[in-house]
Amino acid sequence: MSLHRRLTQLTLAASVGLLSTAALAAGEIPGHPRDLSYGELRFEVPNADSLRHELSNGIPVYVVEDHSLPLVDLSITLRTGEFLETEESRGVAGLTGSMIRQGGTERLSAEEFDEQVDFLAARMSTSGGSTSSGASLNCLSNALDDSLDLFFEMLKTPGFQADRLGVVKGNLLEGMKQRNDDPRTIAAREWSWLLRGRDHFSASQLTAAELEQIDGEALADFHRRYWRPEQMIVAVSGAVDTTAILADLERRLNEWPAAPSGTTEVTWPPTAPEFEPAPGIYHVEKDIPQGRVSIGHLTTVWEDWSDPEAYAAMVMNEILGGGGFISRITKRIRSDEGLAYSAGSGYNQGTFWPGTFTVGYQSKNPTVALAAKIALEEITRIQDEPVSDEELATAKASFIDTFPRRFESAAAVARTFARDEYIGRSHDYWYHYRDRFAAVDKAAVQKAAQERLRPEDLVMLIVGPWEEIGPGDADQRADMSQILGGEVNHLPLRDPLTLEAMP
Amino acid sequence: MQRRFTAVAATVAALLFLAAGSWATDTAAPEAKVPVESFTLDNGMRFLVVERPDQTTVSAGWVAHVGSANERPGITGLAHLFEHMLFKGTRTIGTTDIERDLEVIAEQEAIQEELRKHYRRQRERARRGEIEDPFDPASRTPEMIELQSQFDALVEEQRSLMIKDEFDQLYTEAGASGMNAFTTEDLTGYFVTVPANKLELWFWMESDRLYEPVFREFYSERDVVHEERRMRTESTPTGEFDELLSAMFWQSHPYSWPVVGWPSDLRVISQQQAQEFFDTYYAPNNLTAVLVGNFDREKVEVLAKRYFGRLERGAIEPPDVVTLEMTQVAEKRMNAECDCQPQVSVQYHTVPFHHVDSYALDVLAGVLNGRTGRLYKSLVLDQQIATSASASQESNKYAGSFGVGIEAKGDHQPEALELAWYRELERLQNELVPDRELQKVKNQIEADAFRGLQSPFFLLVQLIFYDGLGHWEYLNEWSDLTRAVTAEDIQRVAQTYFAAENRVVGLYDRKAGTVEMEMPDGFDDLPPEVHEMVRTQARQIRQMDDVEALAAMVSAAGEQLEAMESPRKEIMGVLVEVAQQRLAELTDSGEEN
Incomplete structure (x- = not known):
């Protein structure tokens, strides 16, 4: 039986619930979308x-x-x-x-x-x-x-x-x-x-x-x-x-010919980097009207795919800057202030070595500092205050309710399971995925923010013209001397072929 | 079939490029026509629905038959700005106090109207040379600063009444995903994927924002669009030059201005103008909804009537775009210098979407494209003068173009690439495409037709797109019409549309060093494998205009030179000479360079 056939049976429930109530048949439109009621959508991960x-x-x-x-x-x-x-x-x-x-x-x-x-x-x-x-x-x-x-x-x-x-x-x-x-x-x-x-x-x-x-x-x-x-x-x-x-x-x-003996030793898993990033501001000069910014640090590596704290960290990032328009960094930098077209954060736990937490945005040169100030405020805030019930519920829903889409096509199913095997992760990961997100609460989110976001370790990279970025905006709301200690390491542009520093 | 998107869904263009429409009729292969059903509400709004019962979701969207081509000078960018505004909420969504909210918006508008009067004076001052840039914050008058601070206070007050991004919030908490929109010259599309059991949410949300939209945060969103322009156009290697080339290409047609708009228009567009735009172009008779996924078609029709049936047909029919492109009478050329790989773009006026010749032009592009296409084989593999080359027929709603883009390899000049393209063109004009080559292209069309149907979301986007261009049936007609193209058709269109006076040529070269660099004498003695590296460094040195830095470099290198070993010593010697030449140029001619 094909996968699609099986999905069909499982999801019949989806359409049955639609419009089954007499009230709607009369043509009423509820006053608010939260007043709508829905049938159940059941989805089981393929075996x-x-x-x-x-x-x-x-x-x-x-x-x-x-x-x-x-x-x-x-x-x-x-x-x-x-x-x-x-x-x-x-x-x-x-x-x-x-x-x-x-x-x-x-x-x-x-x-x-x-x-x-x-x-x-x-x-x-x-x-x-x-x-x-x-x-x-x-x-x-x-x-x-x-x-x-x-x-x-x-x-x-x-x-x-x-x-x-x-x-x-x-x-x-x-x-x-x-x-x-x-x-x-x-x-x-x-x-x-x-x-x-x-x-x-x-x-x-x-x-x-x-x-x-x-x-x-x-x-x-x-x-x-x-x-x-x-x-x-x-x-x-x-x-x-x-x-x-x-x-x-x-x-x-x-029919693949055998490899000569002793020639195929593969060290697995791959060797992790030993590098320790040095916190601070780094800048590369480029004559453009809009500074391109990354702010972040390393995270941890997956030791245990069922670790509840890792799921809490993902929910935390969703609220901080990973959830698009409804997340805090995007809301403040883009919607409130109009400082960027694209602004947000990513938090990922590494598979073979520590992953990264990164806030990224592009803003016109004079407001690069202001946007950084806002992003840093939001990092502190999510550590200091519990998130709201609504934020938590929405962030969790964005993982849980969109989950079936990961298995939407036959190709997606086959590749998802093959990838599990490649990284050595049990398929159980998917069977418990939704429950693990469902179990995240506000305290766990705050704890994740406190333990996994480290403002003192932040590295900031800016590509753009420093003469316009450094002094900040015309209304003097922020300049770069107020950000992360204010000291700047000006990195050289690299020769594109030798990667040596250019004069 | 690539088209330009300036809004959020730029990747859609790339996807569409890979797509096709329908399938074979002359083979035993399965028929894969998409069973699209359509119905129309009394108010003129149309619905296209495709059931996909194997999904757990519904990909849903709608298209407004309006784009930047419907704008005029003074309001360029409005169609796209408007797309952003439709995410700002309604009378119900996005506020805790709609009455005060509307008052605040009216007060904001009054202040902006005052500011626009000031900007009128600022433009006048700039014309006289009293200030440089009418929109520079530093040139603001005290009155303008005062107005701005009053406005900021109102923004603060409005913020206290607002439920930020509630539109997104409601979708996200319901498990919807991929909410987005895009604007092109011809159309504006809005889409989202919802869990199949929550399809009614889509009806609620989308009909509400068409029924009672409130354009909150109009002016901060304008700034967001400005940042979008900086990101896409002004901070990319060729963005500003592509924009210029497009403006050169279209003489009379509104396609000449960019979808994102001219910055000076964006600064002064008003809410009033946005409202008029909405009333004219977002009436139900100018909209088509598209649903692809797991639903009951009859229930969809009931919901459509209930929710979208409340929209009133527009008072006037949306006006047509009446300006036709003038016949081009002379070749146009652009010589650009940018931080980019040397490249050439040649574009020709051809035909719009669904024109009978568009299919032959698509196949002609197919003959040129791909790893075994003529451009790659000739320019990349045989002559090795390019790293990549591609061609496409771009069929917009009102007019179309055929474009060829080639990126240079090594020191080959854009002009050489241009000539190489003309040689390929002559072959197409003089010789029929051989049967097997044509069959190969048609085989790919057949396979691509099926590939285009794999994703329900992609199907939605194609329907939005083709309906937006005026003929959604293209989805099911495309492949038959394209596979009917003959070698004679290809030769005919090659002879018809590719005259010199019908083209615009954009030559892009790296900043400075537009002409082939004269290298110092020692260069030819260097080992050949370092030539490339030395040329690049020399080019960069010739772009430097900081006299002190150059002088410091020359003297530092001079000191190290003696201690160096071969071949580093010779390489450095050549580069020092280049730097000295550059230094001489700069000091002789002042800062003119």
Whole structure:
């Protein structure tokens, strides 16, 4: 039975409740939307165990059938990435990831391979990231067999065609040249350095000289060692028959040649950064009319996926700045004062190492300080005062009532469960998710704010023209000397190719 | 099919670009036409509904057939500002004391009217050169400062009466998500996803804000829009130049001004103007609602009548946009210098949405696009003069354009990219597209047609969009019409719409160094692999205009030079020479550079 069919049965309750009362039939419109009454909406998380299968070589495969459209989605997550690079092989994981798709195969030239994929109207992509790499396929079900053939030929025997590698490297170099063009790029780079340090692979940036050194052999070697069946978790969804697709995968993955012994040691989980961020204000000069700002610090790492305090912290952030227009920072900076189009906060607990708490906004230069002052006031306030009942209820609802949407499509179900397996989280997480948010109370929210927000540790990064930002607004409501001690570290702009400080 | 959104839902444009309409008729593949049902209320409001019983939600929205093209000079940006205002509440939502609230709003308006008179004088002073910027806070007169402080006091009072963002609050606490809106040149769309059991909330909320809206926080929201403009247009590498190019492209048509509006208009737009705009364009006869999800269609019709039936048909029919674009008689060119990758944008006047030739132009773009498309193969892979290249037919409601954008690789100049595009164009004009190449594009259209139906929310957005452009049936017609395009059609449109006098060309180059840099003598002796790096650094040095910093750099480098080893020494030598040249330029010609 397909997932969608099951969802249908579960949600019949949803429409039954609608308009069942006689009062409404008469055409009355309640005076306030809170006077409306609704039927119950029931939703059960699909059973992950029944969707999980294993190939004979141990590769987990989640299959979720959905025959409503003649499309198939297949995605593979690998425990492979930049964390496996050495000092000498920096950049290799990412480039391997993109070149598997772009460099043809041992049998087919890149031109032939691309033509065949495009003629099938299939979409294939591969990528290499910091702690994971991935490959995905989307195709019409009538082209599934040919698409799978090409897809696995690419994964098993990529060609890393030299001229294509040259093109891709050349394009990456052009991308590097643009590192100082957009204030967003500058801010993202400096922010990750400020929080993670320049050396950790999750924050490091490739230089042109390092890129230059990477050759096809390095990519082939990385592929041979780390793009291995034993690193894979597979998610399939759409117009497939479970038994048939498992046989399809078995046939293609079983033939994968064994790796030379001793070459595939993967340290898992990836090594955490050891960097300690230094609190304070940091600034990078850029001639723009609007300062781009991040304020934040590190958080903690998930030790226990059932930790009630972690859920309280998420609710706390929702109220502080994560909940869009109804959250405090957005309300005050955007709606009350009109100081920013976008303003808010994010709080995330890390999977492999501590996550981040970040307030972000962009405001015209003279009001950067005023917006910062407001954001800092709100951080203190949520520590000092309990949140209101209404704020708590709304924040909890935004997690609980939107929960079914996480499982809205077959692809979402398959990928969600596959991701659990990749990070080593029990699927139980989802079965208790709503209850854990429901259990959060006001005291827990305040405690989370007091323990998990640390004003003394805040790092602030501003990209923009200091001459206009420093003095603050015309009405003298705030200037930068009043923010976080007022001392500013002016960071140099970086040479886009060497990343050395520019004069 | 990419279109420009300036409001919050910019990603929607990217999604739409990936989408298509419908499916195959000539294969055994499943038919995937969307069963859209429609009905119309007595007041003229239309409803399009698609049942998706497998969902736990309903994606719901509506479109007002109004966009920036319906504005005029003086009120540019109003359609978009208005979109923001509709989230500010109603007589019931957003206030604890509606009577006093309305009084405060009236008092605020009176002060703003006074301020507008002052701004009229400020503009006059600026015209005479007495002040530089009529809106600079530092140039305010004492009377203006006094008026502003009276206004601020009223804002404070209003705040004490308000239930902040209650509109969002009510949706969020009910488990709704993704509430947002967007404005384009042609239409304004509003949407949200609600749990299926709470669909009536949507009817309540959306009909209430059309029935009795209250434009609170009008003036602080104007500032928010200003920040939006700073973020999207003024702080992005090419934003201001794209805006200029668009203004150059459209000669007579209202598409020439940006959706977000001109800043000087935004400063003085009044509530009165907003009210007139609402009365004209937000009447039910100018609106279409769209629902996609899990509901009972008959109950939806009952609810529609109850809630939206109370809206009164507009007193006048919303006026049409009557100004037609003049036929362009000469090529237009822009030479821009920005903090950006050198690039070129060439745009041609073509045809609007649903025009018979729009389908052939879409396929023509398909032949050019993608990893095996002609632009990528020729410019990125073979000639290696570009890092990316794409083309698209942009079919707006009243007029359309075909655009080609190419980003340079290495030191290739935008002019070279422009010429490379003309060579590809000539091929399309002179030779028929081969069968297999055309079939490949059509195969992709067929697959994309199905991909476009995967998400109910995306289906909603497509219906909002196509109805906003005047023909929602496009959703179910698009693919057949596109797949009927022949190689001869493509050649014909290539020959029809791409004349030199019908185009605008935007050349973007990195600031300074527009012409190919003369490198000092030692440059050619450097190892080839560092050429790129040295050029970039040289370019940056040539952009510097701080004489002292340059001088300090030259002297510091000079001292270190002796101690350096090869090849760093040679590299540094070249860069020092560049810096010296720049220094000489600056000191010879003063600050003119």
